[in-house]
Amino acid sequence: xxxxxxxxxxxxxxxxxxxxxxxxxxxxxxxxxxxxxxxxxxxxxxxxxxxxxxxxxxxxxxxxxxxxxxxxxxxxxxxxxxxxxxxxxxxxxxxxxxxxxxxxxxxxxxxxxxxxxxxxxxxxxxxxxxxxxxxxxxxxxxxxxxxxxxxxxxxxxxxxxxxxxxxxxxxxxxxxxxxxxxxxxxxxxxxxxxxxxxxxxxxxxxxxxxxxxxxxxxxxxxxxxxxxxxxxxxxxxxxxxxxxxxxxxxxxxxxxxxxxxxxxxxxxxxxxxxxxxxxxxxxxxxxxxxxxxxxxxxxxxxxxxxxxxxxxxxxxxxxxxxxxxxxxxxxxxxxxxxxxxxxxxxxxxxxxxxxxxxxxxxxxxxxxxxxxxxxxxxxxxxxxxxxxxxxxxxxxxxxxxxxx
Amino acid sequence: xxxxxxxxxxxxxxxxxxxxxxxxxxxxxxxxxxxxxxxxxxxxxxxxxxxxxxxxxxxxxxxxxxxxxxxxxxxxxxxxxxxxxxxxxxxxxxxxxxxxxxxxxxxxxxxxxxxxxxxxxxxxxxxxxxxxxxxxxxxxxxxxxxxxxxxxxxxxxxxxxxxxxxxxxxxxxxxxxxxxxxxxxxxxxxxxxxxxxxxxxxxxxxxxxxxxxxxxxxxxxxxxxxxxxxxxxxxxxxxxxxxxxxxxxxxxxxxxxxxxxxxxxxxxxxxxxxxxxxxxxxxxxxxxxxxxxxxxxxxxxxxxxxxxxxxxxxxxxxxxxxxxxxxxxxxxxxxxxxxxxxxxxxxxxxxxxxxxxxxxxxxxxxxxxxxxxxxxxxxxxxxxxxxxxxxxxxxxxxxxxxxx
Numbered sequence: 055x056x057x058x059x060x061x062x063x064x065x066x067x068x069x070x071x072x073x074x075x076x077x078x079x080x081x082x083x084x085x086x087x088x089x090x091x092x093x094x095x096x097x098x099x100x101x102x103x104x105x106x107x108x109x110x111x112x113x114x115x116x117x118x119x120x121x122x123x124x125x126x127x128x129x130x131x132x133x134x135x136x137x138x139x140x141x142x143x144x145x146x147x148x149x150x151x152x153x154x155x156x157x158x159x160x161x162x163x164x165x166x167x168x169x170x171x172x173x174x175x176x177x178x179x180x181x182x183x184x185x186x187x188x189x190x191x192x193x194x195x196x197x198x199x200x201x202x203x204x205x206x207x208x209x210x211x212x213x214x215x216x217x218x219x220x221x222x223x224x225x226x227x228x229x230x231x232x233x234x235x236x237x238x239x240x241x242x243x244x245x246x247x248x249x250x251x252x253x254x255x256x257x258x259x260x261x262x263x264x265x266x267x268x269x270x271x272x273x274x275x276x277x278x279x280x281x282x283x284x285x286x287x288x289x290x291x292x293x294x295x296x297x298x299x300x301x302x303x304x305x306x307x308x309x310x311x312x313x314x315x316x317x318x319x320x321x322x323x324x325x326x327x328x329x330x331x332x333x334x335x336x337x338x339x340x341x342x343x344x345x346x347x348x349x350x351x352x353x354x355x356x357x358x359x360x361x362x363x364x365x366x367x368x369x370x371x372x373x374x375x376x377x378x379x380x381x382x383x384x385x386x387x388x389x390x391x392x393x394x395x396x397x398x399x400x401x402x403x404x405x406x407x408x409x410x411x412x413x414x415x416x417x418x419x420x421x422x423x424x425x426x427x428x429x430x431x432x433x434x435x436x437x438x439x440x441x442x443x444x445x446x447x448x449x450x451x452x453x454x455x456x457x458x
Numbered sequence: 459x460x461x462x463x464x465x466x467x468x469x470x471x472x473x474x475x476x477x478x479x480x481x482x483x484x485x486x487x488x489x490x491x492x493x494x495x496x497x498x499x500x501x502x503x504x505x506x507x508x509x510x511x512x513x514x515x516x517x518x519x520x521x522x523x524x525x526x527x528x529x530x531x532x533x534x535x536x537x538x539x540x541x542x543x544x545x546x547x548x549x550x551x552x553x554x555x556x557x558x559x560x561x562x563x564x565x566x567x568x569x570x571x572x573x574x575x576x577x578x579x580x581x582x583x584x585x586x587x588x589x590x591x592x593x594x595x596x597x598x599x600x601x602x603x604x605x606x607x608x609x610x611x612x613x614x615x616x617x618x619x620x621x622x623x624x625x626x627x628x629x630x631x632x633x634x635x636x637x638x639x640x641x642x643x644x645x646x647x648x649x650x651x652x653x654x655x656x657x658x659x660x661x662x663x664x665x666x667x668x669x670x671x672x673x674x675x676x677x678x679x680x681x682x683x684x685x686x687x688x689x690x691x692x693x694x695x696x697x698x699x700x701x702x703x704x705x706x707x708x709x710x711x712x713x714x715x716x717x718x719x720x721x722x723x724x725x726x727x728x729x730x731x732x733x734x735x736x737x738x739x740x741x742x743x744x745x746x747x748x749x750x751x752x753x754x755x756x757x758x759x760x761x762x763x764x765x766x767x768x769x770x771x772x773x774x775x776x777x778x779x780x781x782x783x784x785x786x787x788x789x790x791x792x793x794x795x796x797x798x799x800x801x802x803x804x805x806x807x808x809x810x811x812x813x814x815x816x817x818x819x820x821x822x823x824x825x826x827x828x829x830x831x832x833x834x835x836x837x838x839x840x841x842x843x844x845x846x847x848x849x850x851x852x853x854x855x856x857x858x859x860x861x862x
Binding site: 055056057058059061062063065071072081096097098099100101102104107110111114115116118119120123124125126127129159161163164167168171172173174176177185188191192195233234262263264266283307309310311312324327329332335336338339340341342343344345346347366444 | 459460461462464467470473475478495499501502503504505506508511514515518519521522523524527528529530531533564565567568571572575577578579580581591592595596599637638667668669670682710713714715716728731733736738739742743744745746748749750751753785839862
């Protein structure tokens with residue numbers, strides 16, 4: 055008789071955003087006349103920029119003719135996109151990343167879930183707490199996390215790095231030695247950032263201890279302050295210890311278009327084996343490339359028109375962030391984030407738990423946010439709002455919250 | 459110090475089609491004036507059908523406006539596509555598959571590589587020999603296959619089911635008991651098929667022995683004979699033992715568009731746990747949906763116009779198959795396949811090994827095929843040609859082969 059992967063059964067409940075979706079659907083079914091404003095899941099709402107639309111149409115037309123039709127994409131992705139990323143995201147910032155160190159994918163969620171596969175199941179992971187649930191859940195599925203303590207909401211074999219008001223929402227170097235360190239800056243869910251000198255400490259630590267940093271830079275485009283690094287490769291020595299994940303979801307509104315990339319410098323090795331060669335083997339064996347038309351859309355992100363249009367789009371969302379931040383501040387909430395990130399992180403009032411505040415906000419204000427405890431035990435008592443709504447909805451949501 | 463997944467290092471050489479790509483690139487670089495005809499990798503060459511192009515353009519336009527913009531897709535895929543598949547691919551054939559048993563993905567390669575994850579690493583797999591390399595390679599990566607014997611080209615913990623001229627290119631029920639059985643009909647690489655009574659024997663065997671059949675139906679659209687099943691759910695009891703993989707790559711030319719689906723009936727269980735729930739959890743945690751525009755393109759495959767246009771496209775490729783089959787027959791080759799599948803499987807002449815014949819064909823005729831041994835030890839001495847070229851190239855390739 056066949057057996058299942060028992061590790062799956064250890065996962066408590068369903069994936070966070072699926073749970074929220076179901077709760078909201080149930081509420082909507084019971085209250086069909088109630089208007090709901092969703093500032094929960096980090097999904098964009100602005101349409102694709104004109105330069106991207108134009109590029110998509112043009113690529114679709116190419117697919118209509120035998121002479122310009124594109125079948126299977128090259129293993130690592132099309133050279134035009136890998137070169138554009140290497141040039142604009144790295145070389146333009148003085149970082150030594152070449153096009154053949156870029157692996158194009160269909161998004162950072164898949165990449166951040168799949169990357170653990172090339173590592174031993176004996177490796178121990180360290181994560182910020184709270185954190186994007188995919189990092190931990192995919193390691194649970196792989197059997198790397200030990201047993202779950204439902205009372206404390208933690209796994210026995212995971213190193214948690216609390217990021218709370220006490221630590222200024224930044225992780226401190228762990229006391230126990232990890233093999234894989236997941237970092238995400240600007241941070242999801244807290245919206246906090248890290249300065250370049252602080253990130254350099256992490257790179258030095260990883261090189262000293264023989265750990266790999268998996269650096270999720272999905273929110274890089276929202277950085278507004280000078281001393282915040284846009285990529286981990288701004289730090290010296292990062293080529294020897296860091297993998298970077300990039301996404302087009304938030305900088306270009308590709309949540310429904312699907313495009314991302316993994317950067318693996320060829321210096322990153324375990325003995326003689328480059329992690330680049332392992333990921334290349336995974337890519338070649340288990341993946342068949344992002345759609346040609348989507349890779350062309352990605353290229354348009356780096357065009358002059360694309361860059362200008364997307365800067366406007368980000369400014370639009372960051373104006374929402376300002377509205378939320380100021381509105382909640384004025385309403386007496388304790389808030390952070392929202393300066394270099396589209397996320398606002400708030401302390402729940404009156405010692406409510408995160409899920410109590412979720413229900414309270416949904417019922418009293420018709421506003422959907424994300425319970426901080428869904429991101430880890432140190433997220434308990436916190437709540438995430440996103441700036442990805444429309445301006446009108448954001449203003450209305452804050453008005454409703456202020457009234458309750 | 460972090461460790462890598464050591465199973466990756468057991469994999470001999472690179473992924474088959476990457477190796478072929480590199481060999482052809484080297485040959486082309488050395489012989490820039492030589493014209494090469496590629497009948498190797500199973501990549502389509504005809505442009506997307508007009509109904510699909512129209513649907514893509516229209517979906518792109520939707521993404522350009524806030525009112526019709528689509529962000530993250532639903533976990534399982536859009537209902538419009540899941541319903542279309544359930545209706546046209548299953549219910550229309552009298553098979554009891556509902557829309558919520560369909561999981562939309564970005565292609566059958568990813569699905570056939572990822573599906574093993576929900577099973578225990580202790581499970582033992584059985585594969586046809588020769589076989590699509592992804593089934594075995596992804597189980598190697600997961601540590602399920604034991605050790606590799608380079609002389610015999612086999613893994614110690616894999617059950618091989620030889621499909622050679624002696625077995626009429628069909629597998630026989632294995633003597634040892636497997637937990638997971640990979641079947642692919644119409645077959646890649648041999649182009650062979652299975653009748654419904656024979657497939658029923660496999661379903662009965664799996665139900666009796668407590669095994670799961672992973673049924674790859676990627677080439678279903680090429681079936682021309684009456685008694686060949688289009689889906690495993692035509693067999694009684696398949697809902698309790700079979701997962702089916704579907705692809706849009708070959709029936710609609712989506713190799714560069716990327717769309718597929720996994721079908722998991724809710725009756726398929728290990729104890730109380732449905733495999734449906736495990737795959738749903740994986741989908742929700744590690745995947746973020748196929749692009750909206752691509753799912754709309756998939757919907758167009760089932761429109762009246764789409765169906766008519768794609769029937770023509772398949773007839774075009776199957777005419778190529780006829781050209782290859784007849785041409786090689788006339789040239790004295792021993793050939794099979796090509797009737798219900800776009801693949802033609804031939805015995806190499808003069809006892810050449812598969813790779814010797816690959817080099818011979820490339821050098822003497824400038825024709826690229828796929829060495830049978832790349833698909834498994836029983837593929838040694840065989841060679842695969844595909845019908846996916848243009849008619850002109852196919853005729854020219856056969857002419858060149860006949861001359862040498």
